Amino acid sequence: MSASSIRARVRAEMIDEIKAVARRHLATDGANLSLRAVARDMGMVSSAIYRYFPSRDELLTALIIEAYDALGSAVEAADADRDRADLRGRWHAVCRAARGWGLAHPAEYALLYGSPVPGYAAPDATIGPAQRPPLTLIGILRDGFAAGRIEPPPATEPAGPLRADLAELAAQLGGGLPEALLARGMAGWTQLFGLISFELFGRINRALPHRDHYFDHQIALMADLIGLPRPA
């Protein structure tokens, strides 16, 4: 009973096709995609969609989770392709992979990291996949710290209640990351998100035509701030 026979399989295929068509509409309609339009494209009637997704929000949620997983996989694959000891290479590879995925799937990126839809509350199923990119970055820091190969330049140190917060967060993440290093890693993740968002949402300065170079440089700045060893 590898397949609960025909019905279950066509159902799975239908769900996949609905998601594929919806993903296509997402590219043009953005977050406000029309169930009816999706149904029309499939030669169905709108009410038939509800056999597979209880609401439009549920369809969006499915797309969001898939997008998070796609981004996470791309990022983790880029990381895995690099020599574990090449910390800076991994940092750049991960950041470039995230940017590349965003440029290739702008609508899905906007769905993930754009303004939240007012009535829509992200289900718990999304928080896991959503953390894969930042956790990949943190993993690089963890490896570097464990190897004693991170040389952070002098800068403001976290203090007071923030230090305690960071310590607790570091404990949850494991690896014994110092508070200051964790904060700088989060700055790197924030910078990465900001860079991609600015570029995708059209607020990057048009006076910078060489966006690849700009991105690489800004990412390198954050790697410097973190203290990833610079290439010889």
Add this chain to the structure above:
Amino acid sequence: MSASSIRARVRAEMIDEIKAVARRHLATDGANLSLRAVARDMGMVSSAIYRYFPSRDELLTALIIEAYDALGSAVEAADADRDRADLRGRWHAVCRAARGWGLAHPAEYALLYGSPVPGYAAPDATIGPAQRPPLTLIGILRDGFAAGRIEPPPATEPAGPLRADLAELAAQLGGGLPEALLARGMAGWTQLFGLISFELFGRINRALPHRDHYFDHQIALMADLIGLPRPA
């Protein structure tokens, strides 16, 4: 003829009231606000709104411009309140003002910096107000550079075509900013945007309850990277 008499004045008042009501709806409905709902709240019929705004997008544009101006004014006021020579104080004041405005007006912030509405193309009238916050930050760098009081820590230097792009952009901005400094300033602006967005859009780590401290620290990190003189 200070007033083209009654009609012109009530028209202006109507426009203001429509924007005020729409702003209120924005807080709950987000970007997809309903013209009809706004009209209902004003005891009018939806078609009457079209006497004042030719379309929903035009209403949104008006709100966007007002929001940009409000944010820009808040940011510039925070900058002006500080001693011109207190570069780091100005940096923090500007960043805090931006964050404060965003926290106070999350829906409007999302309208400005969230994912762009698919069919909506930002009119030219928005690009001027939109640049006020980053230009304020750049102004701090300009003042600091002119006074020779910026001591950037060693880090990756922009090179190749990026350096030329940055030089051209710096020339447009005036003040003779070095390429590397401009790039770091843009990193600061990117970080600021990312910090506020993460916090507003709910992706800040719940393990960091002291968000004010976190924000201040991350902003200080960027000030360090830029080379703003540290307090004694």
Add this chain to the structure above:
DNA sequence: GCCGCGTCAAGAGCAGTGCTCTCGATTTTG
């Protein structure tokens, strides 16, 4: 084999949306 059960697509329908047009009423203008 066949029959009841569960699943499915289709259609009608409801409330809501942006937007257009027309029609009287009011105000401004010549």
Add this chain to the structure above:
DNA sequence: CAAAATCGAGAGCACTGCTCTTGACGCGGC
């Protein structure tokens, strides 16, 4: 004062998400 411009209301169109009902189909048990 009359002509012209402006205004609010209402009807209407095409669209949306979603619900409910109806009839057709595949499924597992007898």
